[in-house]
Amino acid sequence: MPPLEVWEKVFLDDAEEMRSTHLKVGCMICHRGDSSTMDKSAAHEGLIIDPSETSCNTCHSEIAHNNESNLHTTLSGFENALLTRGANLAAGSPASEAFKNHCQTCHTTCGQCHVSKPDAMGGGLVSGHEFKNPPSMKNNCVACHGSRVGAEYLGTNTGVPGDLHWTKNGMSCSDCHRTEIHGAGEVATNRYHTSSQVECIDCHEAVLDKSVSNAHHRLHTEILSCQVCHSVDYKGCYNCHVEVSEQGTCYFTSDPSVMQFEVGFNPITSPERPYKYVVLRHVPTNPDLFASYGANLLPNFNALPTWKYATPHNIQLKTPQNDGCNYCHGQEQLFLLPSDVTPQELEANKSVIVYELPGMGE
Amino acid sequence: MKRLTVPIIAILFLVAITAASCDGDATIPPTGEELVSSCIDCHSDIEVLAIMAEPQQEQEEPEEASGEG
Numbered sequence: 001m002p003p004l005e006v007w008e009k010v011f012l013d014d015a016e017e018m019r020s021t022h023l024k025v026g027c028m029i030c031h032r033g034d035s036s037t038m039d040k041s042a043a044h045e046g047l048i049i050d051p052s053e054t055s056c057n058t059c060h061s062e063i064a065h066n067n068e069s070n071l072h073t074t075l076s077g078f079e080n081a082l083l084t085r086g087a088n089l090a091a092g093s094p095a096s097e098a099f100k101n102h103c104q105t106c107h108t109t110c111g112q113c114h115v116s117k118p119d120a121m122g123g124g125l126v127s128g129h130e131f132k133n134p135p136s137m138k139n140n141c142v143a144c145h146g147s148r149v150g151a152e153y154l155g156t157n158t159g160v161p162g163d164l165h166w167t168k169n170g171m172s173c174s175d176c177h178r179t180e181i182h183g184a185g186e187v188a189t190n191r192y193h194t195s196s197q198v199e200c201i202d203c204h205e206a207v208l209d210k211s212v213s214n215a216h217h218r219l220h221t222e223i224l225s226c227q228v229c230h231s232v233d234y235k236g237c238y239n240c241h242v243e244v245s246e247q248g249t250c251y252f253t254s255d256p257s258v259m260q261f262e263v264g265f266n267p268i269t270s271p272e273r274p275y276k277y278v279v280l281r282h283v284p285t286n287p288d289l290f291a292s293y294g295a296n297l298l299p300n301f302n303a304l305p306t307w308k309y310a311t312p313h314n315i316q317l318k319t320p321q322n323d324g325c326n327y328c329h330g331q332e333q334l335f336l337l338p339s340d341v342t343p344q345e346l347e348a349n350k351s352v353i354v355y356e357l358p359g360m361g362e
Numbered sequence: 363m364k365r366l367t368v369p370i371i372a373i374l375f376l377v378a379i380t381a382a383s384c385d386g387d388a389t390i391p392p393t394g395e396e397l398v399s400s401c402i403d404c405h406s407d408i409e410v411l412a413i414m415a416e417p418q419q420e421q422e423e424p425e426e427a428s429g430e431g
Contacts, residue, residue, distance in 0.1 A: 007411035012402065027401040035399035040414055043400050 014128025052109035070183030086300030094294035134174030234312035240284035264336035281310035
């Protein structure tokens with residue numbers, strides 16, 4: 001979707017929609033302002049552009065309550081990672097300023113999923129003032145989650161097929177990610193530690209039934225995440241640096257993305273994710289991420305790996321590594337070896353690096 | 363029978379009113395009251411919006427969609 005002119009962002013081209021449930025109550029109930037005047041300044045006095053926080057809970061109280069602690073709202077995953085790496089996020093601290101300027105701008109609201117594009121992606125009404133439920137995959141989900149998950153799912157990475165859930169069945173994000181998108185009313189440490197997360201076996205439950213599943217599943221489902229066998233190359237990112245221009249614009253730079261496929265040890269073992277081996281994606285963080293705000297703002301950087309648990313969204317039935325036993329066992333290029341990690345990051349990733357390839361009996 | 367008709371109609375009327383409203387917000391105006399308003403008049407006319415728009419400040423666009431995903 002090309003960038004919209006400022007007036008296009010607030011254009012109501014849906015006269016029919018004006019009679020929907022939401023808009024029957026009129027504009028001012030949510031947006032305030034003064035609808036009785038034709039003077040522009042007076043009409044916009046006290047205007048609330050995005051009334052998500054003040055209005056949605058009037059009718060959607062349960063969802064609104066859960067959403068208050070939702071990862072999309074709190075970005076607690078980012079915050080927790082920075083705290084673990086030693087960042088001081090106390091109000092007014094340099095790391096706090098960096099977090100506010102560069103990370104928190106990406107959070108979203110009810111309206112920025114269901115009515116308009118997210119502010120971080122330019123904003124603007126998606127389809128008049130229509131309330132989209134589920135949200136538009138292209139204008140909302142992929143608007144933010146586009147460079148990695150979106151590209152994988154839709155198959156826009158050169159030479160890499162899209163996810164078969166999309167290419168064969170045309171499934172949208174919301175076909176898997178349903179109410180869990182609104183959170184479970186708890187602050188999660190990251191997106192893999194929520195009590196409402198999506199799992200492949202929600203649909204593919206027979207895989208765990210040893211009386212009907214195939215030999216590969218019987219042997220591997222307890223030690224390999226599904227993606228180890230069923231995903232293909234995905235994008236990894238490196239060397240993000242955040243800065244503020246002389247004009248006060250917050251921006252970031254990073255190295256070009258790299259296509260990769262690396263199997264390593266599971267860094268977040270839990271009852272829901274008990275696997276020994278998982279696929280790992282390099283994330284753009286680095287010790288100098290916030291260097292423009294001050295020196296050594298992530299003093300405990302090595303407390304977390306830079307190769308993170310990944311769930312690439314490019315699932316295939318047949319992949320190069322699941323074509324037979326020897327297409328995975330003994331294949332060094334599939335595993336995250338010490339030689340795949342820069343010397344500066346060896347310490348941070350020592351818990352996920354595979355120092356000895358798994359044997360057939362493992 | 364006639365004595366029952368009035369209370370039944372009253373009950374049905376109250377049920378209909380309750381079902382059509384949200385829970386507990388007494389500030390909601392009567393349906394449609396605001397539809398004839400300056401909000402809709404201006405925001406449904408693209409030419410008016412373009413004329414009335416204030417110049418947009420120059421902003422650097424994000425290099426690419428990013429986020430955690």
